[in-house]
Every structure is written in structure tokens, then in C-alpha cells.
Amino acid sequence: MAYKDLHDSPFDESTIAKLEIFQDYAQAWIPTFVMQPHISEIHIFDFFAGTGYDKNGVAGSPIRILTKIQEQKGYLFQKNVNIVVHLNEFEPIKKKQQKFEQLKKSCSEFMEADSSLSSRVKIEYYNEDFETLFPKLISTIKDYPSLVYLDQNGIKFLSEKYFMELEKTSQTDFLYFVSSSYFWRFGKSDEFKIHLDIDMDEAKKNGYKKIHRTITRELRNKLPVYTKLKLYPFSLRKGVNIHGIIFGASHPRAVDKFLSIGWKRNGDNGDANFDIDDEAGNAQLDLFVGQKLSKIESFKQEVCDRIREGVIKNNFEMLNFVYEQGHIGKHAADCLKDMKSKGEINFIGSSSPSVTYDNVFKNKKKVEYQIIKK
Numbered sequence: 001m002a003y004k005d006l007h008d009s010p011f012d013e014s015t016i017a018k019l020e021i022f023q024d025y026a027q028a029w030i031p032t033f034v035m036q037p038h039i040s041e042i043h044i045f046d047f048f049a050g051t052g053y054d055k056n057g058v059a060g061s062p063i064r065i066l067t068k069i070q071e072q073k074g075y076l077f078q079k080n081v082n083i084v085v086h087l088n089e090f091e092p093i094k095k096k097q098q099k100f101e102q103l104k105k106s107c108s109e110f111m112e113a114d115s116s117l118s119s120r121v122k123i124e125y126y127n128e129d130f131e132t133l134f135p136k137l138i139s140t141i142k143d144y145p146s147l148v149y150l151d152q153n154g155i156k157f158l159s160e161k162y163f164m165e166l167e168k169t170s171q172t173d174f175l176y177f178v179s180s181s182y183f184w185r186f187g188k189s190d191e192f193k194i195h196l197d198i199d200m201d202e203a204k205k206n207g208y209k210k211i212h213r214t215i216t217r218e219l220r221n222k223l224p225v226y227t228k229l230k231l232y233p234f235s236l237r238k239g240v241n242i243h244g245i246i247f248g249a250s251h252p253r254a255v256d257k258f259l260s261i262g263w264k265r266n267g268d269n270g271d272a273n274f275d276i277d278d279e280a281g282n283a284q285l286d287l288f289v290g291q292k293l294s295k296i297e298s299f300k301q302e303v304c305d306r307i308r309e310g311v312i313k314n315n316f317e318m319l320n321f322v323y324e325q326g327h328i329g330k331h332a333a334d335c336l337k338d339m340k341s342k343g344e345i346n347f348i349g350s351s352s353p354s355v356t357y358d359n360v361f362k363n364k365k366k367v368e369y370q371i372i373k374k
């Protein structure tokens, strides 16, 4: 399948949204390891790095990664942590690898402009097909805290042979780019099925707009039963196409950070750069079904129901439910506070519902939700 070269024209709005999510995640990821004791080296991999900048000088993923590292340079020195950045760019078929040369130029100029950066940051450049490079680097990915970007064209490298290798890692977070609407069109073809076999009849039931969410859900179904890996989508509309990021990580802290980034970008649905759930018309009353609930409202209703039914009894269970549903703690906390103010529940051991990562996973502070019988 032929793909349009991303670097032939300036980055469009949806590419920039993707790159901003990449950079926001790097910003959140770097300090979680730098500030931990006993960690002296962390690794970031950008397997499809491009040229560094677009035609108008707008930064691409490698420069954005380096910028986020540079912003936290002080901590690297303070904590004696080194970062190795692995950058790969390869143009299949082409004899002259101009994009790779451009990548090296952009990044070395960036490094030269900040003389102290190179004593903490090392760049490894590669000019190889992902297919041959990934098996060579997977042991490094597994051995160190790693952040992996897979900003491919299309869908090919979402193939199970790579994806399942990442599933086996324990301290790796990854962000995959997928041209999900290609599945809608070609998902049943053999060319697609050799990479990823998805039940397209099932996938199409949710509609075209939600194809990226559906692909992510189908991938979850392929994971081993006892996997710790959690996957979350962020859909990106580009003209008529629906692309997206699939975020994967096994640590709840990583999940918390990615979900916060998504909800900050889109406060209505948290997982798309457009109105994926057709919520714009929700305010109008439907004569037959009444008011349609928004994604946040229906989640809050579910939170209330689960508390009243005694299915969720404390903040530990609540935060797990929040992450499972792709929400943030605040959405649950708002509704718990509301229930408390109406005299429906009490918080035992705290004045707040405490549905945060820090309370649950870091400080292990358990708060029981007691139902007040009337």
C-alpha cells in the first residue's frame, strides 16, 4: 500500500495534535524515572523519527523529545541520570537516505546549541528497517525503563509479532500511531490480515467514527488473559480519515498520566480530537428518549449506581473502575462528593473521596464509602 510522505508538506492540525500528545507524554514520563532512587539510565526510542522538522520548521517527534529532555536537564544532573535517545529513520527502497541525513543534522544542531546537554543525553542514530531494528533493540527496551514511540505510516507494524513483544515488557510505555480507518476499508484483505487479524464484521458494528476505539478494543482481546498491559486509544480525525494513538503501559501511574493528558485535550470525551460520541446535540431534548447523557454524565451515573448497589466500596476499587473505563479520578470524585452532600454516603477515614493515584497507589490510603441507611 502506498502512503503519502508526512514530510512532503507542512504538518497538518491532526499531526500536530499527535505530536503534542507524544511530547506531553514525554514531559510526564521523564520525571517519574529521573526522580526515583537507584535509576541511573533511561531510554527513549523513536523508531520512525522523520527528519526533525517539517517544511515550515515545526518540530517533529525527535526534536520534541529532545526539548522535553532539555527542559528537565537540571534534574538529570541533580539525580545523576543519563538518557539514551534512540532515533531511527529509514526510507524503504530509496538508495539515498536523505531523511535520515536530515534527522542527524537537525538533532546534532539541537544538541550543539546546548553544550552541557550531551553530558547527560546520548543519541544513537539508526538507518534501518523497523523490521530488522526492533529485534535488535528489544533486549535494551526490556532492560531499562523505556518509552517507545512507533509513529509508523499505516498499520503494518501493529502486527502481533511486535505488539506481543512489547506486551512482555514490564517497565515500558509505548505510543503507537495507527491509520485505523484503513482497517475499515481493507481490514478483510489478506494483506491486512497477515499483520493483524481483526473481526471486521464485529468492528464495523460500532460505526466508522469509532473505528480507532474498536481496533484498540480488539487488540485488548488479543492480549494474554493475565496480562498487566493496559491499552487506551486517542482518535485523531484527519479529513475523512480516522487515525489514532494507542497508548500501552502496565503501571497505573502511566495510565493515570496518559488519561489526564487525553482529558486535558478534550474535556468532553478524553479520547479524540473531535466529537466522537456526537455529544454536540445532547442539550436538545429528544421527545422520545429524553435528554441523552454525555460520556461524563453516564459515567457518573454508573459510579452512583455501583456505590448504591455496594459493588464499589472504597477508593481503591473506585480508582480501578475509573482507569478501566478510561476516565480520571475527578469524574468519580465529583459524583461521590455530590452523594455525600445529599446525605447518601460518608467517607470513612477522610474528608474527601480520595480517588487519586497518590492516595491509592503511592500512599496506600484506603477510604471506605459507607452508605447511610435511611
Ligand SMILES: C[S@@+](CC[C@H](N)C(=O)[O-])C[C@H]1O[C@@H](n2cnc3c(N)ncnc32)[C@H](O)[C@@H]1O
Pocket: 006, 007, 019, 047, 048, 049, 050, 051, 052, 053, 059, 060, 061, 062, 088, 089, 090, 091, 092, 099, 128, 129, 130, 131, 151, 152, 153
Ligand atoms: C509518520 S512518519 C514519522 C514522523 C515523525 N515522527 C515526525 O514527527 O516527523 C513515518 C516515518 O517512518 C519512515 N519509515 C517508513 N517505513 C519505515 C520502516 N520500514 N522502518 C523505519 N522507518 C520507516 C518514513 O520515512 C517516515 O519518515
